[in-house]
Amino acid sequence: LVLVACGLGAILVIRLWNGTALDTTGEVAFANRLAIPPLAQSRLDERGRRIFELTAEESSHDFGGQRVPTWGFNGEYLGPTLRANRGEQVVVNVHNGLAEPTTVHWHGMHLPATMDGGPHQPIPPGQTWSPTWKIDQPAATLWYHPHPHGETAQHVYRGLAGMFLLDDGQTALPSTYGVDDIPLIVQDKQFDDGRLDESKSVLGDVGVLGDTIAVNGVTGPYLEVSTSLVRLRLLNASNARVYRFGLADDRDFQLVATDGGLLETPFTTNGIQLAPGERAEIVVGLRAGETAVLRSGPQDLGIGALGDRFVGGHDRLDILQLRAAPTLAPSAPVPGKLAEIARLDPKQAAQSRQFRVQARTINGRKMDMSRVDATVVKGTTELWTLTNNDGTPHSFHLHDVQFQVVKVGGSGPPPQLRGWKDTVFLRTGEPVQVIARFADYSDPNTPYMFHCHVLLHEDEGMMGQFVVVEPGQQAGQVHSH
Ligand code: C2O
Numbered sequence: 001l002v003l004v005a006c007g008l009g010a011i012l013v014i015r016l017w018n019g020t021a022l023d024t025t026g027e028v029a030f031a032n033r034l035a036i037p038p039l040a041q042s043r044l045d046e047r048g049r050r051i052f053e054l055t056a057e058e059s060s061h062d063f064g065g066q067r068v069p070t071w072g073f074n075g076e077y078l079g080p081t082l083r084a085n086r087g088e089q090v091v092v093n094v095h096n097g098l099a100e101p102t103t104v105h106w107h108g109m110h111l112p113a114t115m116d117g118g119p120h121q122p123i124p125p126g127q128t129w130s131p132t133w134k135i136d137q138p139a140a141t142l143w144y145h146p147h148p149h150g151e152t153a154q155h156v157y158r159g160l161a162g163m164f165l166l167d168d169g170q171t172a173l174p175s176t177y178g179v180d181d182i183p184l185i186v187q188d189k190q191f192d193d194g195r196l197d198e199s200k201s202v203l204g205d206v207g208v209l210g211d212t213i214a215v216n217g218v219t220g221p222y223l224e225v226s227t228s229l230v231r232l233r234l235l236n237a238s239n240a241r242v243y244r245f246g247l248a249d250d251r252d253f254q255l256v257a258t259d260g261g262l263l264e265t266p267f268t269t270n271g272i273q274l275a276p277g278e279r280a281e282i283v284v285g286l287r288a289g290e291t292a293v294l295r296s297g298p299q300d301l302g303i304g305a306l307g308d309r310f311v312g313g314h315d316r317l318d319i320l321q322l323r324a325a326p327t328l329a330p331s332a333p334v335p336g337k338l339a340e341i342a343r344l345d346p347k348q349a350a351q352s353r354q355f356r357v358q359a360r361t362i363n364g365r366k367m368d369m370s371r372v373d374a375t376v377v378k379g380t381t382e383l384w385t386l387t388n389n390d391g392t393p394h395s396f397h398l399h400d401v402q403f404q405v406v407k408v409g410g411s412g413p414p415p416q417l418r419g420w421k422d423t424v425f426l427r428t429g430e431p432v433q434v435i436a437r438f439a440d441y442s443d444p445n446t447p448y449m450f451h452c453h454v455l456l457h458e459d460e461g462m463m464g465q466f467v468v469v470e471p472g473q474q475a476g477q478v479h480s481h
């Protein structure tokens, strides 16, 4: 009996392994030209404010062979790229053309809580919400997406997401949008019966995992490159999947920026892991006439090779083919010094906090719209220790401010975690310590969020709220809507 049980167990394990160990190497035809999200039109009003218009609407979209119902901003799927300069005052008129409430959150943006677009700023159907704020942070690849309480996974999966690029004066990096500076919104999709399948993965604990990769809403994409260096702005806008991006031939590239902006110096590597919500800018060198494939290789998610499979781990997923022209315009080399990053000092921290994520809770509590989980004093620095206490990967995202990673496990951060971050991957049992300064904005009555960016986890309660108050002030009354 024991033998039989073992045998069945082994067969089950093998079946699960084969069923979930995705490998698309050589199978993707790369027959569809990569779409570049259009730059959003904007105008300046009489006060010099830059005004954007976004409308969330129902539509349908052809991902490259099949047209399925989708949602999009100002179009079929995803949204235009918003772009603004440091120091500018922006206004975004967000119109909700859907049949249900939604919100739009500016992921990575430093701004007042009432402008943040989290669950406390719902936009009823047919209405327009017009947040305004001053761009006051370094150049970076940020993004925007809905954040309605309990519904974020669906709204993003159906197509509501876009990039928000910030500029900050001159750059020596490739910077011609759509030519040598390429936004890549990477998502995994599951197509079933002529629709996007939104159901949870059968085995996993992370929500929908698709077997098909779409980049900027295109499956099997290729990009024609005409310069010797190309800058790729990678955004993991997937609901749950974690990628480790690299080139199929394992060549080195230069990592130049992470979530909140440029690294101090480029980091030469052959792979960069991005959990949901994270971004990276990489500069890839190409030889004239060659093709190269951007691919996601095996990632160590920290729960063992088999366990990883159930939560979105994969062997190899082909992402994008780069087709270099027969002759390439020479690009300026990547500068050896990219930015100045003043290190925040843990000894100056006014407060240390622990956040343990486990089973759809943070510190044992599920999200409650009317509860304040942390009260932070404006202008102070805080040290937060983030621990993954269960056997599922999580990525921890903090609203309002960018943080610095102080420690991963017992050690200092690796080069890819030394820049500004707003989202960080948490391996099981490996605490990540981060430090942030909560400057500029306070509002005792309107919370910001912190949460897991695996969207099913967020929706099911792995989220908490903090308010920023003036010195001596108490947190006020926050309301559920
Ligand atoms: Cu990208 Cu609170 O989210």
Ligand code: CU
Residues within 6 Å of the ligand: 393, 394, 395, 452, 453, 454, 457, 458, 462
């Ligand atoms: Cu999670």
